[in-house]
Every structure is written in structure tokens, then in C-alpha cells.
Amino acid sequence: MSVITLTTDFGLEDSYVAAMKGVILGINPQATIVDVTHAVPPQDIQAGAFALLGVAPYFPKGTVHVAVIDPGVGSERRAIALQAGGYFFIGPDNGVLTLAAQVHNLRRKLSLVRPSSAIKAIHLLNPEYWLSEVSSTFHGRDIFAPVAAHLTSGEPFDNFGVPIEDYAMLELKAPVERDDALIGEILYIDRFGNLISNILNRHIPEVREQARVEIAKACFRGIFQTYANAHVGDPLALIGSSGFLEIAVRNGSAARQLDAKIGDPVIITMPKT
Incomplete structure (x- = not known):
């Protein structure tokens, strides 16, 4: 083929x-x-x-x-x-x-x-x-x-x-750990308005329900599995199908509702144990 x-x-x-x-x-x-x-x-x-x-x-x-x-x-x-x-x-x-x-x-x-x-x-x-x-x-x-x-x-x-060996490489920043926070940024916005970050699934600790997520005009808790874990119109964080953390609004556009754009920081703070 x-x-x-x-x-x-x-x-x-x-x-x-x-x-x-x-x-x-x-x-x-x-x-x-x-x-x-x-x-x-x-x-x-x-x-x-x-x-x-x-x-x-x-x-x-x-x-x-x-x-x-x-x-x-x-x-x-x-x-x-x-x-x-x-x-x-x-x-x-x-x-x-x-x-x-x-x-x-x-x-x-x-x-x-x-x-x-x-x-x-x-x-x-x-x-x-x-x-x-x-x-x-x-x-x-x-x-x-x-x-x-x-x-x-x-x-x-x-x-x-x-x-050749000197071809152009796309620079993609890795998320940064600072104290008890993980700081990434928005890489891509899909047609649904989902905000896809440079934070991979493996970067996030297993205990996620109490994680504090900050982006643009929003601050909320929890990293979940599906869009249905949020009420209609509410923002949530989840691991998308690409394996990256994304911010979404159930049945809405996170980009529009949160006034977010590519390059905006995404901050994940885990509760202290």
C-alpha cells in the first residue's frame, strides 16, 4: 500500500x-x-x-x-x-x-x-x-x-x-518544576477550543483529584479522565488522546471562555502531604 x-x-x-x-x-x-x-x-x-x-x-x-x-x-x-x-x-x-x-x-x-x-x-x-x-x-x-x-x-x-545533519529543529519547552508546582504552557488549541499543553501524562503524580490548576482567568481543582466529569459550562483538566494535559470546558470552548491563547502558562500545584 x-x-x-x-x-x-x-x-x-x-x-x-x-x-x-x-x-x-x-x-x-x-x-x-x-x-x-x-x-x-x-x-x-x-x-x-x-x-x-x-x-x-x-x-x-x-x-x-x-x-x-x-x-x-x-x-x-x-x-x-x-x-x-x-x-x-x-x-x-x-x-x-x-x-x-x-x-x-x-x-x-x-x-x-x-x-x-x-x-x-x-x-x-x-x-x-x-x-x-x-x-x-x-x-x-x-x-x-x-x-x-x-x-x-x-x-x-x-x-x-x-x-544533511543541520536541519531546523522545532523548539518545544519542557514543563518546569518549581517548589510544589509544575509550570507548563499552551502549545495548541483545537477546533473545540481545548487548550493542549506541553505537560505529559507522566509528569503528573498519580494522586490528581486535589491538584490545583491555574490558567488564564480560571483556577479549579482536579485532573480527571473524561469531559463528563465536569458540569456543562465548567472548566476541567484531563489527559487528552494525544497524551498531553489539556484544559477544556464541557460543551464549550476553553479558549473563548477563559480568554486563553498559545503560550499562556498552565500551573499545576499538588497538595502538600
Whole structure:
């Protein structure tokens, strides 16, 4: 099976996504194309990286993940491909690929350092695998899509360019322990208004019902298992499906109700024993 996923900030109002799919199918008609999302906020590299992180490991080995959140398109930023954990990642060299490429390391410890040889990277420099005419504003169609299609058609990874080690890494802060508090921050806001933090499940002690949670305009107690643990309209904290602590409002938007935004601190204080 040849699977290619697409993650972009293109939206669906225009024809950009269809153009990429047309290029892929023109080269590899047998490809299965899966849309991760095209609703990443424009130019929001971190949001795109987080969206890809949440889905990449659930696909079959050999899947090619293409991510195009590319504010530097046409500049000197490189076009790259990564091979890691049995998957391939194609996109601009701005960090959008690196969270997903390090998913296993990320879940083990929220500390992103220069990766080991477990990740193989190349600078896409072989125009044989691009479209014949390359626009300076649409590398998603003219470089990334055709490379993905050729890769799923059986072309060897090394044929697409030259090895590199200095590709851009997305910096993701780890939560900080201070006295009896754990201080993290909001990384991502989903379409429901849930506030997803950089605090992983493993960072939080097992006794959680008395934990004090502070964020933006709210302060409440408890880290729970489901949204149903709160009354309608009330905020709550829980571990979301991605394994990160999130703040939600039952049947509402935490982002809107709490007037919260990406980068806002999340403070978890455990009761003293």
C-alpha cells in the first residue's frame, strides 16, 4: 500500500490541495492520499507540527507524511525529507516535520535535542523528481508532492538529494518544576477550543483529584479522565488522546471562555502531604 498524508495551512476554499493531489496521482495512480488537516492557521509552524505529531504513528510503516506550512517558500530555506521510525516526512526545513519524526523520543521525555542517527535527513536537490517548472511560491505542488509520489513508487530515498545533519529543529519547552508546582504552557488549541499543553501524562503524580490548576482567568481543582466529569459550562483538566494535559470546558470552548491563547502558562500545584 502506498499511503501519502497531507498536512497544510491551505484551507479548502482554493485549489491548492487538489493541485497537490493531482500531481501525486499523475505520478503514482495507486497512491492512497489521506488529508490530515488543511486548517492549520496560516504560517503557524508549531500548530502544523503538533497536528502531524498527533497522527503520524497511527499510519502503516512506509507512509509518507507531507507537511506544507511554509512561510519561507521561495527563500533560501531548504526542501528536505526525513526517514525515521519506518516513516518518511517531506516538507520545508523549518521544523514542521521534526516533532512527528521524533515521536517516540518525545513521548519518553519532553526534551528535543539534536536527534541521533535514528533520523536520516536529506536536502532535496535532485530536480529529476520535481515538476519540470517550479514555482517560487508553491513548492508543495512542484517539489514535495512529486517527491512523495516517486518515493511511494519505489524510488530509493537516497536518490532524492544529499545527506544533511543541520536541519531546523522545532523548539518545544519542557514543563518546569518549581517548589510544589509544575509550570507548563499552551502549545495548541483545537477546533473545540481545548487548550493542549506541553505537560505529559507522566509528569503528573498519580494522586490528581486535589491538584490545583491555574490558567488564564480560571483556577479549579482536579485532573480527571473524561469531559463528563465536569458540569456543562465548567472548566476541567484531563489527559487528552494525544497524551498531553489539556484544559477544556464541557460543551464549550476553553479558549473563548477563559480568554486563553498559545503560550499562556498552565500551573499545576499538588497538595502538600
